[in-house]
Amino acid sequence: MTWITPGVCRHGPRLAREEVVWTPASRARRGPRRGDEQALRRAVDGALRAFLIDRQSVLCEISGGLDSAIVANSLRAVGRPADAALNFYRGQAEADERVYAQAAADLAGTPLRCVERQLLGLSVERLMSGAAAFRPNFEILDTDFDDLALEAIAQIGADITFTGHGGDVVFYQLSAADLAGDLLRGAPCEGNRLTRLAEVARRTRRSVWSLVAQAVRGRPSRAVAELMTVPKILAPPRSEGDWHPWVNDLKGIAPAKAAQIRGLALTQGLFAHTRRGAAARLCHPLLSQPVVEACLETSTPILSQGEGERSFARRVFRDRLPEMIFARRSKGDITVFLGRTLAKNVPMLRDFLLDGRLVEQGVLKRQDLEAVLSPEVLIFRNAYSEVLTATVLEAFVRYWEGRDAVASDIGAVSGVAAESAA
Incomplete structure (x- = not known):
């Protein structure tokens, strides 16, 4: 199977040639x-x-x-x-x-x-x-x-x-703070550039100087990042790979x-x-x-x-x-709806994830999942995207590993049948 990325043309023998168009x-x-x-x-x-x-x-x-x-x-x-x-x-x-x-x-x-x-x-x-x-x-x-x-x-x-x-x-409707970087790099705007920058500051509840510093450094200060970022509960170490x-x-x-x-x-x-x-x-x-x-x-x-x-x-x-x-x-906002949904499904999620392939392969830590998968935590702490992502990935891995196992079984049976026919 070959996945063709949108905007890419694959051609030639075995689709080996790739052109980004x-x-x-x-x-x-x-x-x-x-x-x-x-x-x-x-x-x-x-x-x-x-x-x-x-x-x-x-x-x-x-x-x-x-x-x-x-x-x-x-x-x-x-x-x-x-x-x-x-x-x-x-x-x-x-x-x-x-x-x-x-x-x-x-x-x-x-x-x-x-x-x-x-x-x-x-x-x-x-x-x-x-x-x-x-x-x-x-x-x-x-x-x-x-x-x-x-x-x-x-x-x-x-x-x-x-x-x-x-x-x-x-x-x-994305990161408003990044708009300051575009303004300081000369991106076209309507009216006075400083006025537009002040509007971004009011929208993000930050000072103009803080936004300018972020644009120069390419990232927010540690103090700002801690205030703006929701700490991850299930945080596997990020490894290098294909983006x-x-x-x-x-x-x-x-x-x-x-x-x-x-x-x-x-x-x-x-x-x-x-x-x-x-x-x-x-x-x-x-x-x-x-x-x-x-x-x-x-x-x-x-x-x-x-x-x-x-x-x-x-x-x-x-x-x-x-x-x-x-x-x-x-x-x-469906945050409360998601929290109640996950809390309702805690028994199924624990059975599915705690002994799943993501834990077995060390992608997620069992103790981290155990700390999250309880109704009390799921209702009051926003780990919804993390839990849902883990659930989808677990199903994805199980399905394709199962397909590999089925293919191997079919191959073995075909081999036995061929020997019997011979």
Whole structure:
């Protein structure tokens, strides 16, 4: 099996020849430019029109945030509003965005179905059934999502589902402090550069001098880093290895633009196998190449200027947004939902991880896992991403090691059969 990285061409005998034909950094080096509002609108609208070719019935996920609202109302702008929209909410107030989702759906002229999510029930069977992927698939953690989405797909006979995923990276809702580095390196901005720098300081609750020092050193001071960084509970030693090729190609790229490219590398995990994606094409238009390129070439201080985030996209699509979403500066939070989900699944997680392959091979320490895997710790300490990552990796390793064992058994049986035939 050979994994072909996006932007790479493999050819020749046994695909031994490799040519890099596209990377985010190569596109970013064409900029940074001042924002072209019409170019971004054309990129989004053009991508949507292309994805809609020969599609009969359209479903759109509307979370209540900025990005999904842009997609839903851009579908209306190109003359093909979604036939139905789907919103998931949780029982906690901070994870219930129905009022925003309804405002976006009303403006788009799309009927909205809201579904309450229950705490996830994890099982070894479900994890392993979805682990057959060429790289770890985080979609296997939420099989309930597939079940509920498949119901909505079947209800309208949808053959494509649109999401707003990727907008936080493409439109830049990332490290605000890195924007200071881009400003000091001369990246284009609107208005006075010192004013823009002061806005970043207010947004990050830091002094201008602290941001300047970080830009000069290339990293925050130890005191600032300790305040900003959540200490890892499960922290395996980082060893040298192969990084994503997009991350290896950041020479000469300014700090905030480099953060955007690292984010784009991470978003590749969205292009994973799902049952809902098998039933109807799962489409993330904000991660389509024309949209990504338009934002890579745009200076990050312009993409995220002022004291708000994604301000450029917010302005470009102002006429396609309900007022409450345009003015909104916060977003939903499912932290409590994840904490309760993991606490509910502690027995399964302990059985799956404590004696798993990651512990056996020394990737994780058993005592660290034991300290984390209790309801009390999981509810009050945010180790959710670490535990979920460990769970996905454990399933991935077990699946492929099992495949190797099956292949060896088949080979042995074939050998015996050949000897018997001889």
